[in-house]
Structure formats: C-alpha cells, structure tokens
Amino acid sequence: MQKCSICKHENNLFSEECHHCGSTLKGKLDMRYEGAGRRSQQRNQTLIDKVWRFFASVRNGMYILLMTLLATALGTILPQRTYIPIGRVPQEFYESEYGVFGRLYHYLGFDQLYSSWWYMTLLGLLGASILIASIDRFFPLYRALKLQPVKRKEHFLTHQLYVKNKEISDPERLIRQIRDRRYRVRQDGEDYLAEKNRFARWGPYVNHIGLLLVLLAAFLRLFSFFYQDEFVWIRDGETAVVPDTNQSLFIKNKQFSVDTYDADDPKFEAAIEQEGRSIPKSFTTDIIVYEAENHIAGDTPDLKVLKQMQVSVNHPVKAAGFTIYQSGYQMNEFSGLTLRAENEDGLTADFQVNTEDPQTDYELANGLHAKLVDYYPDYQLNGDNIITATKYPRNPAFVFDISEGDMTERLFIAIDEVVSETGSNKYNIHAVDYDTHNVTGLSVKRDWTLPVFLLGGLIFMMGLIQGLYWQHRRIWLQRQADGSYLIAGHTNKHASSFEREMDRILDIYDKGESG
C-alpha cells in the first residue's frame, strides 16, 4: 500500500494517481523495461525508423488486434461461402436468403472474408507488430537484467513499489528467510539483491515466438507445395486412384458400413425419438492401400498392397505419407437403372442405362428408339433451371428424345417424375428397376505445416504459463549511513501478493528477533 501525500488515502502499489482525491502519487519509476533505452524511442529519422516505431508501439498493435477482432466477427454475421448448401450459386443464395443485406455482404466479399487479401493483410500487420514490438523490448530488457548491479542509487530504491526503512541487526538471518522463499541472493559489500523467477520476464517473448510460428505456418499454407488435400469417392468393392499422386496411390474400398444406435435401447430411446430418425453410431470403411509399380502412362499399373486397414470417423489412418480420413458417404447411389418406354398403344420396351457412363443411343424393341440428349447425375431444381449438384449418380435425371418412325417427343425423366417437354404426351418413360451401391468418401491429406502449427502452439502455451503463472520479484537491501537498512521491492505483476510476501518475510524476521 502507498499513502497519498495529500488525503492520506491508501492506494494500490501500482496506482499512478490517488483513487480518492486524484492527485498524482509520488513518482514511481517506470520499471516495465527496466528503463532501458529502446530503438523505437531513440531513432526517428529514416523511414525504417518510423516504420519500426509504428510497429513497436503496443498501442498501435492493439489497434491492429481490435481491427482483426472486428473483422473476424463480421465474417460470422452470415454463413461463409464454404457453409452454404452444395449446389447453390453464391450470388443467388445470399440475395434470396438474406435480401439486400445478403447481396451487399456477397458483393463486398464478406462471404469469403477469411481468405480475402485485406484479412490476410491484417494478420500480416499483426505479425509485424508482434515481431517488432518483441525485438524492440527483449534485447534492452535482457541486457538490463543481466547486467544489473547489486548496489543501486537511493533514488532508484525509494521509487520502487515497496519501500521500507528498517533496523536490521542480523542481516544474515533475514537473507536466510529470503533464501527460504526461493530467492537467489547476490551480495556486494553490505548490500544485497535477492531475485526470483526472472525467467517469467521472458514469457511474453517466448509466447510471441509461438504466435509467429503459427502465423508462419498459416503463411506457408498459402503455397500448395506444403500440403495436399485430396478427396475420393469410392464405391463398395472398387478401387480408385488418389488424384494428383502421379497415378501412384490407389485405395480400394472393401466395404463401407454405417452402424446406428438401437432405437429400443431404453437409455437412448427418448433422445432418438426426439431426433426423429436413427442416430449413427459409426461410419467405417475397410480399405486396402496400394502403390503402383512399374507404372507406364496409359497402362494399367501393377498394384502392390501397402496396407490393409480400417478407417472411421475420429480414427484416421496413415499410409504412404498421407493421412486418410473417413469424411463422407453416400448410401444407395444408383449404379444402373432399368427404364421402360411406352407408347400410346401400350407397347413397352425395357432398356438398361448405366448411370456412370450412359450410352447415347438405345435401339429398343417394338420399333422404338431413345436418344439421350442430356444427363444430370444429381439433378436439382435451382429456381427454374435444372442443374446437377454433383457428378455422382445420386438422383439421376435424363432428357430423352424418343422416336417411333418419324414421330419424335422429348421427355425429361427423373426417378419419380416424367415431364414431356414437347407437350405431346404420346410417350412415357419411367424407371422400373434399379441397382444401387454404397459409396465412401475418403479425404486423403498430407500437410507439412501441421508440425509447425503444433510447435507454435506448444511454444505459445509454454510462454503463456511462464509469463503469467510466475512473477519476477526482486528485493534490494541497502545499508544506510545510519546503520539501518533501506528495503525496496519490485514485482512485475500482482502487487498485492508480493506485498503480502514482503510483510511476511519481515514479520517472521521480527518474531525471530524478539524470540
């Protein structure tokens, strides 16, 4: 505690002005960087000095941080483009869902805010601020603490947080007290400097190194050299090549399976009923990973089994330098359809269509002929337009020209609807049978930035704990001319607990004195 010289109000040791009357308290030394001269304070001539000075300022750093914060929040007002329903056109989606605001949001590019040039710039500025502010402070502080003498000027000591004048008859015993509290004590003549946890002062710089590593990793991720993200859909029993691996990596889906929770389980009954549908328990694919041997372009390569394994959600597996994740599935995708064409007179003809790779012409029985004009593997209505959401036959639709002699009619055929586009309604085609298969979606990734991110995170945590869970405390004992001791103390934070520690040390010493 320090007393205000005017109103006698007791103030916190760290207070700069009296909380009661507002008058400036007796000047404390600014001990934040040991009063060491920093480059940003000394030089301000060249452009580099000015830039350095700008980024070295914590205040400017905070402006950048707060701008980043606001920009980050801005991106959550509407969903980002990656989260809008598959198959929707962004411009149309934002306008139809959110009106004028949505249109503006999309127009300003806020739907892809986190990859925008200006958001990246903000992160870059933040990184510059962290780097320069740290360098500007660390080296002067390090030197000042390394070279600090035991003997200090009286002005220095009397302007510390904790100051006391005291008769000490047995300094050795007091020093033992201090040592017991894990202080390291240096002596110079009859003066002492006790210090502990100096390493806590490096905490901020250590955590800033961690942060810079994280930002560096994020920067490296801008270059495709450092990572590879692939995704393959593989049908049950089939083998697919992993894209962009130079035709060297193949994965076979032996069997994909979905397990669901038992709806009669008394434990989960209520929740499953609330959900209204069965709740999945696991998504698992049995896979075989192959490596291509003696690969010659255009040839079917010889496959060598690398590994047989099981991949499921939350349990990715590693093979050939890649990590394979279970990250999608498609039940009952169509592999083939049997369509039945019918004319006015009731004459029918069945024909098979391969949904993976349909033929264009079908010569049918009864003199009918079908010509495939258009094919939508995963058809969806987008306003008035027919589009295909994906290239996978999940909801196939066809446009056929069906002809009999010189009569021709154009028909649109989906699984559960038929629309005549020419309006004559003489012919009809509908699905009578189909084969389906299950498809597993595997994400195959390799990312060399991950270890950098992880290392950055670890260093950041270390620095945080080092800087925030310990305090750098110092006690100076200086013998005065009259034989008493001037005791001064400093801590870099949490003044009240330091004050308690000081009082305790002196208290125990006093008790020992009398006893």
Next chain:
Amino acid sequence: MENLSIISGHLLEAAFISYLLGVILFTWSAAKQQHGQLERIAWGVTAVGWMAHLGFFILRWVYSGHAPVSNLFEFMTFFGMMLILVLLIMYRFYRYSLLAVMALVISILIIGCAAMFPRDVAPLVPSLQSHWLYIHVTTAALGEAVLAVSFFAGFLYILHETDQAIQHKRVWLIEAIIALILSVAGYMLLAISFRTFGFTATVMTADASIIYQLPPFFVPSDMVSSPFPFGVSVPDWMRGENAALKLNTIFVSLLAGCVLYILIRFFTRKRIGAALQPLVRKMPKDMLDDIGYRSVAVGFPIFTLGALIFAMIWAQQAWDRFWGWDPKEVWALITWLFYAAYLHIRMLRGWQGIRSAWLAVIGFCIIMFNLLAVNLLIVGLHAYA
C-alpha cells in the same frame, strides 16, 4: 441402471437448491459486513451443493457411457459446475461474500437455462466419439469459468466506483446489465412455472405446427391459428429456423425482466445499483482490480489450451481440418483475441481500474454470446453444443 439417471437428476436439483441457499447466506453475510460463522456455513452449503453437482455429473457419465458434455444442457450444467468450483477455490484466497454471490447467481441462471433444453441422454454421433470430447470441453469450460471471475470482480468494481448521483451514463449501464440478468431470471421463472402447469400453445402455420412453451406474442408470418387472442407477425426479413419462436422467447424474457425490475424497484424505492452500493462500498476496490486481472492471467492460458489448441487437435482428427471458420470456432478466437487485448491494454497508462472493469464485462458478454447466441442464432457444426 435406469435408477442412476433418476438419482443423477435429483442430485442436480439438490445442487440447485443448495446454490440458492448459498446465495441467500452469502448475501446475508455481505449485508452484515463481518467475517465469521455465517460465511463458513455459506461456503459449506455451496460446497455440499457442488458435491451433489459432481455426483450428478459422475452418475450421468456412468449411465450414458460418455462424458456428459455433449449437448447444450450438459455443457451448461458443466459450465455452472466449473463456476462454482472456481468460486470455492478462489474463496480460500479472497474472502469476499459478494464475489461468491455473483458467481452463484450467474451459475444458478446458467443451470436454470440449461434445464430448458432437451435433457435426455443422447447417444454420441461418430464425430463426437473421442477422448478429446471431455479433454477439450472440460478445459474450455474451466478456462471460461476462471475468466468469468474477472467479470464478477469488474462488475463489483464498477458498482463500487460509480457515483449514483452524478454519473448518469454509467448508472444506466449498470441498471441495463442488472435488467439483462433479471431477464434471464425472468425467463427461467416463467419457463419453470409454465412447465409445472403444463402450459403449451400450439400455433398452426400453413405447413407446420409450432409448440410454444411461453405465451406466443410473436408468431410466424404465415400463421393460420393461435390459441392466443393476439400475435404479432415477425418481420419478413427474419427467416432463420424458428425465427418467430426465438424472437418470442427473447421478447417474453425481456418483458419478464422488466416486470421483475419494476417489482424490485417498487420495494427498494431507488435504482437497484444504488440499493446494492452500500454492500459493495466496504470492499477494497484495488483488491477487486487485482482479482480481475489475476483471473484473466490464470484463465487465459487454460482457455487457450482448451478452446483453441485441444479443439484444433481434435478437429484435425474428426473433421480432417484443424480450423474451418465454423462460427463457434471463430467466436472462441474472438474471445481469445479479446482477452489478449485485455492483457496488453492493461499495460497502457490509465487502463487499470474502471476501464479494465468494463473490458471484463464485455469479455463475459462475448463468452455468453459464444455459449448461447452462436448455437441459437448462427447455425454451425457445433449445433449440438
């Protein structure tokens, strides 16, 4: 086995009642302004309540087979439990009854609101089946609970520092915060009483029927019939899922908050801030400032570890990417950026004391926003919790 679930439910009720008792005892002890027996009893009652709460947590874990932190009900009750744990520990160092009252009130409101969400034991979907579920969620909740202490201290600091006669803007901000807290209390009271009396209103729309647990003031624009004589159609631009229902809940809560506020003012005959001030006046405000800073200094690393680092490790495993700009992730980042700013801004001249206290209040609002609003207003991957 069925019994476990029932016992665990009763334990939560017991904890809730102990906490209510704790509030009363701590308030009483704060009003008496003396340390002693009463305080010890209050601490004891709260501690017993916490043991019951822990019992609820353990039994539910045993019964369901997974850590009960997988939906909003479970997460919020767990967050409430962490708040009390932090309070019980902190109280050993800083014996201020009012801090305990703040922590208990917020915890009670959170647990009360939690009970309004579906309470059934739900099975875990595949992406949640990981040890990281409880590692990530518990650390994040603990971090948020420690950070919340800075709000308790900050709010008391502001109450202490405000001159009720002069500083009108600040005075009204305090009243607004109190009214907001009362709104949550009002919502809880209304929802509990309506549930006890089995009230529901079914509003029919063109293609669905929506069940309201509260009186339907706001109804969808395509409403066909409502059991309530009047209903305001929600504006056309509110198109989110259940927009009418959510707006209605917010409106009824604010209404209830205002009614409670007026009722209390009727008894106190002055602003609630002014009525509370005598309780706060004796508290050493420098100590409050210290506690606020300390709680951020302790909570920030825990929050970083739980809500960002563990979260990212798990996301990489379950969703094959450690970061995907999902709203909940983004708001955890915003919370983190905010408290990072808090720690730096405090170093600047003149930003200790009252300004820090306001920052702590804003920080808690961000945490609460991430807890509730992101789930209810913004749909994302964390839809379950």
